[in-house]
Amino acid sequence: MNERIRExxxxxxxxxIDGKWDYNDRNLLVKEDxxxxxxxxxxxxxxxxxxxxxxxxxxxxxxxxCIYEVEGLQVLQSTLDRSQHWNRAIAHTALHxxxxxxxxx
Numbered sequence: 001m002n003e004r005i006r007e008x009x010x011x012x013x014x015x016x017i018d019g020k021w022d023y024n025d026r027n028l029l030v031k032e033d034x035x036x037x038x039x040x041x042x043x044x045x046x047x048x049x050x051x052x053x054x055x056x057x058x059x060x061x062x063x064x065x066c067i068y069e070v071e072g073l074q075v076l077q078s079t080l081d082r083s084q085h086w087n088r089a090i091a092h093t094a095l096h097x098x099x100x101x102x103x104x105x
Contacts, residue, residue, distance in 0.1 A: 004065070005062075008058060008061040008062060008065065009054075009058055011057075011061060012054045012055070012057035012058035012061055013050065013053070013054045013057065014050075014051060014054035014055060014058055021039070021047075022036065027039070028044055030043060059101070060101070060103055063097060063098075063101040063103045064103055066097060067094050067097050067098060067103065070090055070093050070094045070097065071090070071094050
């Protein structure tokens with residue numbers, strides 16, 4: 001996984017799949033103090049809610065990262081002073097990404 005993607009996932013608070021959760025043929029298991037036990041329904045629901053919120057935040061962070069990169073191209077191009085069309089196209093693309101994904105600044 002890309003290191004920046006990993007950082008954004010951590011920033012979004014997505015529960016890491018780091019060996020804490022597993023399953024057998026009938027139950028979802030959770031590791032606690034080095035021992036596996038059957039996960040309680042409340043733990044499963046809590047983790048699912050946290051994951052859902054985290055995934056939404058994660059998606060927004062990725063879109064913001066894309067917008068940042070596109071706007072960076074705009075700054076670079078404007079310093080090279082090549083074309084107003086280029087600058088408008090990049091600005092339009094960044095605005096479109098913001099609107100399309102509903103990212104607020």
